[in-house]
Amino acid sequence: MSLRSPLGAVLGRGAARSGVHHWWVQRTTAIALVLLGLWLLLSLIGLPLGDYAAVSDWVGRGWNPVLLALLAGVAA
Protein backbone atom coordinates (compact mmCIF):
# COMPACT_ATOMS: atom_id res chain seq x y z
CA MET A 1 0.00 0.00 0.00
CA SER A 2 1.44 3.39 -0.98
CA LEU A 3 2.17 5.77 1.85
CA ARG A 4 1.50 8.82 -0.34
CA SER A 5 -1.83 10.60 -0.19
CA PRO A 6 -3.59 11.34 -3.48
CA LEU A 7 -2.66 15.00 -3.06
CA GLY A 8 0.98 14.11 -2.51
CA ALA A 9 0.95 12.11 -5.70
CA VAL A 10 -0.13 15.06 -7.85
CA LEU A 11 1.49 18.13 -6.27
CA GLY A 12 4.12 19.58 -8.57
CA ARG A 13 3.00 17.55 -11.59
CA GLY A 14 1.00 20.32 -13.22
CA ALA A 15 2.27 22.50 -16.06
CA ALA A 16 3.88 25.05 -13.73
CA ARG A 17 5.94 22.43 -11.83
CA SER A 18 7.81 24.33 -9.16
CA GLY A 19 7.24 27.70 -10.79
CA VAL A 20 5.77 29.45 -7.82
CA HIS A 21 8.77 28.50 -5.70
CA HIS A 22 10.96 31.02 -7.48
CA TRP A 23 8.41 33.76 -7.00
CA TRP A 24 8.07 33.02 -3.31
CA VAL A 25 11.82 32.80 -2.72
CA GLN A 26 12.18 36.21 -4.39
CA ARG A 27 9.61 37.68 -2.01
CA THR A 28 10.96 36.19 1.21
CA THR A 29 14.54 37.13 0.34
CA ALA A 30 13.31 40.61 -0.61
CA ILE A 31 11.85 41.14 2.83
CA ALA A 32 14.95 39.73 4.48
CA LEU A 33 17.15 42.03 2.40
CA VAL A 34 15.04 45.11 3.19
CA LEU A 35 15.70 44.54 6.87
CA LEU A 36 19.31 43.45 6.55
CA GLY A 37 20.17 46.16 4.02
CA LEU A 38 18.76 48.92 6.20
CA TRP A 39 20.61 47.51 9.16
CA LEU A 40 23.89 47.57 7.22
CA LEU A 41 23.33 51.12 5.97
CA LEU A 42 22.49 52.47 9.42
CA SER A 43 25.40 50.59 10.99
CA LEU A 44 27.86 51.93 8.44
CA ILE A 45 26.74 55.49 9.12
CA GLY A 46 27.54 55.09 12.79
CA LEU A 47 30.94 53.52 12.21
CA PRO A 48 34.25 55.38 12.03
CA LEU A 49 35.16 53.64 8.81
CA GLY A 50 38.74 54.83 8.76
CA ASP A 51 39.51 53.18 12.07
CA TYR A 52 40.49 49.56 11.46
CA ALA A 53 40.29 48.50 15.10
CA ALA A 54 36.82 49.97 15.54
CA VAL A 55 35.44 48.36 12.39
CA SER A 56 37.09 45.05 13.19
CA ASP A 57 35.60 45.10 16.68
CA TRP A 58 32.17 45.98 15.32
CA VAL A 59 32.18 43.00 12.97
CA GLY A 60 32.78 40.70 15.91
CA ARG A 61 30.33 42.23 18.34
CA GLY A 62 26.90 40.88 19.36
CA TRP A 63 24.59 40.01 16.50
CA ASN A 64 26.73 41.71 13.85
CA PRO A 65 28.58 38.69 12.48
CA VAL A 66 25.33 36.73 12.26
CA LEU A 67 23.54 39.54 10.42
CA LEU A 68 26.48 40.10 8.12
CA ALA A 69 26.64 36.43 7.26
CA LEU A 70 22.89 36.33 6.65
CA LEU A 71 23.12 39.38 4.43
CA ALA A 72 25.90 37.85 2.37
CA GLY A 73 24.12 34.51 2.14
CA VAL A 74 20.70 35.91 1.24
CA ALA A 75 22.03 38.46 -1.22
CA ALA A 76 24.01 35.84 -3.10
Next chain:
Amino acid sequence: MGERPLSPHLGVYRFWYTMATSIMHRFSGLALAFGLIVLAWWLTALANGESAYLAALDWLALWPLKVLLFGLLAAFLYHLACGLRHLALDADLGFEKRQARRSALLTWSVVVIAIGVFGYLLFCPVGMRP
Protein backbone atom coordinates in the same frame (compact mmCIF):
# COMPACT_ATOMS: atom_id res chain seq x y z
CA MET B 1 10.08 25.72 -31.66
CA GLY B 2 11.88 28.36 -33.77
CA GLU B 3 10.91 31.99 -34.04
CA ARG B 4 7.72 32.51 -32.10
CA PRO B 5 6.07 35.90 -32.44
CA LEU B 6 6.43 38.26 -29.48
CA SER B 7 3.77 40.82 -28.70
CA PRO B 8 5.12 44.38 -29.09
CA HIS B 9 6.54 45.66 -25.86
CA LEU B 10 9.41 48.13 -25.86
CA GLY B 11 8.66 50.18 -28.95
CA VAL B 12 4.98 50.82 -28.49
CA TYR B 13 4.65 52.59 -25.16
CA ARG B 14 5.30 56.28 -24.66
CA PHE B 15 8.37 56.66 -22.50
CA TRP B 16 7.04 58.13 -19.27
CA TYR B 17 7.99 58.28 -15.62
CA THR B 18 6.10 55.11 -14.77
CA MET B 19 8.16 53.21 -17.31
CA ALA B 20 11.32 54.85 -15.96
CA THR B 21 10.39 53.76 -12.44
CA SER B 22 10.19 50.17 -13.57
CA ILE B 23 13.38 50.15 -15.64
CA MET B 24 15.36 51.84 -12.90
CA HIS B 25 14.42 49.02 -10.57
CA ARG B 26 16.09 46.58 -12.91
CA PHE B 27 19.16 48.77 -13.47
CA SER B 28 19.60 49.51 -9.78
CA GLY B 29 19.33 45.79 -9.07
CA LEU B 30 22.11 45.14 -11.55
CA ALA B 31 24.23 47.86 -9.96
CA LEU B 32 23.63 46.32 -6.55
CA ALA B 33 24.72 42.90 -7.78
CA PHE B 34 28.01 44.57 -8.68
CA GLY B 35 27.93 46.37 -5.35
CA LEU B 36 27.83 43.03 -3.61
CA ILE B 37 31.25 42.32 -5.11
CA VAL B 38 32.50 45.66 -3.79
CA LEU B 39 31.15 44.76 -0.35
CA ALA B 40 32.87 41.36 -0.50
CA TRP B 41 36.12 43.05 -1.49
CA TRP B 42 35.87 45.49 1.41
CA LEU B 43 35.08 42.71 3.91
CA THR B 44 37.99 40.65 2.60
CA ALA B 45 40.31 43.62 3.07
CA LEU B 46 38.99 43.96 6.60
CA ALA B 47 39.64 40.29 7.26
CA ASN B 48 43.18 40.52 5.92
CA GLY B 49 44.43 42.83 8.62
CA GLU B 50 45.10 46.49 9.13
CA SER B 51 47.47 47.19 6.25
CA ALA B 52 45.17 45.51 3.73
CA TYR B 53 42.19 47.47 5.10
CA LEU B 54 44.00 50.80 4.99
CA ALA B 55 45.16 50.06 1.43
CA ALA B 56 41.55 49.41 0.48
CA LEU B 57 40.50 52.70 2.07
CA ASP B 58 43.18 54.49 0.07
CA TRP B 59 41.60 53.12 -3.10
CA LEU B 60 38.15 54.20 -1.98
CA ALA B 61 39.34 57.71 -1.24
CA LEU B 62 40.00 58.29 -4.95
CA TRP B 63 37.21 60.34 -6.40
CA PRO B 64 36.10 57.87 -9.10
CA LEU B 65 35.55 55.24 -6.47
CA LYS B 66 33.78 57.74 -4.25
CA VAL B 67 31.45 58.47 -7.14
CA LEU B 68 30.96 54.72 -7.54
CA LEU B 69 30.09 54.35 -3.85
CA PHE B 70 27.65 57.21 -4.07
CA GLY B 71 26.09 55.54 -7.10
CA LEU B 72 25.76 52.33 -5.13
CA LEU B 73 24.09 54.20 -2.28
CA ALA B 74 21.65 55.76 -4.72
CA ALA B 75 21.02 52.38 -6.36
CA PHE B 76 20.39 50.81 -2.97
CA LEU B 77 17.93 53.48 -1.88
CA TYR B 78 16.13 53.45 -5.20
CA HIS B 79 15.88 49.66 -5.30
CA LEU B 80 14.66 49.65 -1.70
CA ALA B 81 11.88 52.18 -2.30
CA CYS B 82 10.81 50.68 -5.62
CA GLY B 83 11.06 47.17 -4.15
CA LEU B 84 8.68 48.13 -1.36
CA ARG B 85 6.32 49.46 -4.02
CA HIS B 86 6.56 46.12 -5.82
CA LEU B 87 5.85 44.19 -2.64
CA ALA B 88 2.77 46.34 -2.07
CA LEU B 89 1.65 45.63 -5.63
CA ASP B 90 2.20 41.93 -4.99
CA ALA B 91 -0.17 42.21 -2.05
CA ASP B 92 -2.67 43.77 -4.45
CA LEU B 93 -2.36 47.24 -2.91
CA GLY B 94 -2.35 50.27 -5.17
CA PHE B 95 -2.98 48.39 -8.39
CA GLU B 96 -5.34 50.94 -9.94
CA LYS B 97 -3.79 53.20 -12.60
CA ARG B 98 -4.07 56.37 -10.53
CA GLN B 99 -2.72 54.69 -7.43
CA ALA B 100 0.16 53.15 -9.35
CA ARG B 101 1.11 56.51 -10.85
CA ARG B 102 0.91 58.19 -7.49
CA SER B 103 3.04 55.52 -5.84
CA ALA B 104 5.64 55.89 -8.61
CA LEU B 105 5.88 59.63 -7.89
CA LEU B 106 6.05 58.93 -4.19
CA THR B 107 8.87 56.46 -4.79
CA TRP B 108 10.95 59.01 -6.69
CA SER B 109 10.35 61.72 -4.09
CA VAL B 110 11.29 59.45 -1.21
CA VAL B 111 14.43 58.31 -3.02
CA VAL B 112 15.62 61.84 -3.79
CA ILE B 113 15.17 62.87 -0.17
CA ALA B 114 16.78 59.66 1.10
CA ILE B 115 19.79 60.11 -1.18
CA GLY B 116 20.19 63.61 0.17
CA VAL B 117 19.99 62.51 3.79
CA PHE B 118 22.08 59.37 3.59
CA GLY B 119 24.55 60.82 1.14
CA TYR B 120 25.15 63.65 3.56
CA LEU B 121 25.47 61.28 6.53
CA LEU B 122 27.86 58.94 4.76
CA PHE B 123 29.97 61.24 2.67
CA CYS B 124 30.34 64.42 4.66
CA PRO B 125 33.22 64.10 7.08
CA VAL B 126 32.04 63.77 10.65
CA GLY B 127 33.87 66.86 11.77
CA MET B 128 31.99 68.97 9.25
CA ARG B 129 28.50 67.97 10.35
CA PRO B 130 26.69 70.35 12.66
